[in-house]
Amino acid sequence: xRTATLKQLPWSQRGWTFQEEKLSTRLIxxxxxxxxxxxxxxxxxxGRRSASEVYEESITDLGRGLPADxxxxxxxxxxxxxxxxxxxxxxxxxxxxxxxxxxxxAKYIGDVVGAEYVAGLWKSDLFIELIWTTDPKVGSLTxxxxxxxxxxxTYITPSWSWARYLSPHGLSFFFHGAKIESLRPEAGFExxxxxxxxxxxxxxxxxxxxxxxxxxxxxxxxxMYHSPLPRSNMSVHAGQTHPSYILDCDDVDNRAVxxxxxxxxxxxxxxxxxxxRYYGLIICPSHIPSRYYxxxxxxxxxxxxxxSIFNQTQMRxxxxx
Numbered sequence: 001x002r003t004a005t006l007k008q009l010p011w012s013q014r015g016w017t018f019q020e021e022k023l024s025t026r027l028i029x030x031x032x033x034x035x036x037x038x039x040x041x042x043x044x045x046x047g048r049r050s051a052s053e054v055y056e057e058s059i060t061d062l063g064r065g066l067p068a069d070x071x072x073x074x075x076x077x078x079x080x081x082x083x084x085x086x087x088x089x090x091x092x093x094x095x096x097x098x099x100x101x102x103x104x105x106a107k108y109i110g111d112v113v114g115a116e117y118v119a120g121l122w123k124s125d126l127f128i129e130l131i132w133t134t135d136p137k138v139g140s141l142t143x144x145x146x147x148x149x150x151x152x153x154t155y156i157t158p159s160w161s162w163a164r165y166l167s168p169h170g171l172s173f174f175f176h177g178a179k180i181e182s183l184r185p186e187a188g189f190e191x192x193x194x195x196x197x198x199x200x201x202x203x204x205x206x207x208x209x210x211x212x213x214x215x216x217x218x219x220x221x222x223x224m225y226h227s228p229l230p231r232s233n234m235s236v237h238a239g240q241t242h243p244s245y246i247l248d249c250d251d252v253d254n255r256a257v258x259x260x261x262x263x264x265x266x267x268x269x270x271x272x273x274x275x276x277r278y279y280g281l282i283i284c285p286s287h288i289p290s291r292y293y294x295x296x297x298x299x300x301x302x303x304x305x306x307x308s309i310f311n312q313t314q315m316r317x318x319x320x321x
Contacts, residue, residue, distance in 0.1 A: 015090035015097060019104040022083065025058045059083075060108065072113040076122065077180070079109055080129065080173045084120070088134070088167035095156050096203060098163045103201035110201070118191045119161040119204050126209075127185035127266040128175060131279060131297050132162045135169040137250045141295065144249040145284065148293045158207035159293040160281070160320050165248070174246075174279075174297060175268070182269040186278065188212035208291075209320045211263055211281075214310045218245065218260040218282065221298075224309055243306075245282060247296035259284050262298050263318060264310055276303040278310065283320060291321045 009031055011017050021027065029036040037044040040057045059078065063071035087102050099120060106117055116123040121130070138144040146152045148159045157163045162171055175183065194206040221243065252260075265280035282296035300306040 013091055015087070015092040015101040018087050018090055019102060022056075022059050022105050023108060025061065059105065072115075075109045075112055076115075076125065079122075080175075084162060084173075085171050088162065088165075088171040089169070092166070095166060096154060098156065099204060100202050103199065106201045107199075117200050118193055119157045119207050120163040121161060123189070123191060126189045126191075127187070128180065128183055129162075129173060130160055130209075130265055130281060130294075131174040132171060133174055133246055133297065134162065134165045134167040134171045134248065137248060138165075139250055141247070141249050141252045141256045141284070144247075144295060145286075145293065148295075149287045151287060155205070157204050158209065158321055159295070160209050161204075161207070174299070179269070179271065183266055184268070185266050186213065186264050187266070187280075207321070211265070211318050211320065212315060213264045213280070213318070214313045214315060215261050215263050215283075215318060216309055216313055217258075218262055218298075219257055221262055221309060222257075224305075243298060243300045245296065245298045247282065249295065260295070261292075263292075263320075267303060277301065278303055278306045281320070283318065286321055288321065291319050294320055 009029060011029065012021070025039065027038045029038065034046045036046075040061065059075070062078065063074045066074065083102075083105060090101075092098060092101070102120075106120075109115075110117050110122075113122075115125070118126075138147055148164070165171075188211070190210040190212075192208045192210075193204060196203040196205055222245075261283050263281045263283050264278055267276055267278050269276045278300035280298055281294050282298055283292040284295045285291075286293045
């Protein structure tokens, strides 16, 4: 951990300095009153060595010597559990810089693990990484749809990418209560991207995610369980008997619920091993006919009950932008 002084430096809060910090094996900070030298073993502040505090190890040193599959798993978990959540709390003058500002870190991990990168997510792990939550939320569903519509706001990334939102209070990938190894895709995934340059890791101009999956209306799912309206923040705990609907906005009324659908993405087993559940995206029609925005996530109840409603629908292709 770094000292409070280093954490509070403007350099440590800016988006563009994130990858400099994570990829460097040694750093020199010029603070207001002191110069600090940091490496993986010590922190020196104007000649005083702090033996009780150690600077974070560069990601280029992590997992060296491990078998390739173990190192890949280590770096992907680090990406989801630490790097992206930390990065999302950084400050940006231009939010379109979010993907370019983490491109160096993403390219390093991508080269090591051999995975294709699509707007901040690893394509091979879409069934895991599409399921994220962010804080704070956009106000109402109407406001959220305006934010996602490039006719009314600056285009940053597709709605299904975590990079679409400013998240000063945190972002997390939603796999609490389950082992990553227990997650299983229940859909097919195709991605098409338009980028501003030749790099896979830079700014995105347009992106489409095509899901081959089963889709049900949120209203019909609610009625089967007599569940409450979707909320912006809802905990999911082992053994619960109702589904959870977690939106990217703070407020939705009864009339808006009729627009929302649930697109199945995957399933997981609780740590208790007693119950398996479906999970996926909450989607809403976009400004383009036959195209959808991601507006939240859902986590179902016991899978045998959910199968009774999802299996009544035909597999279909939906395009999320």
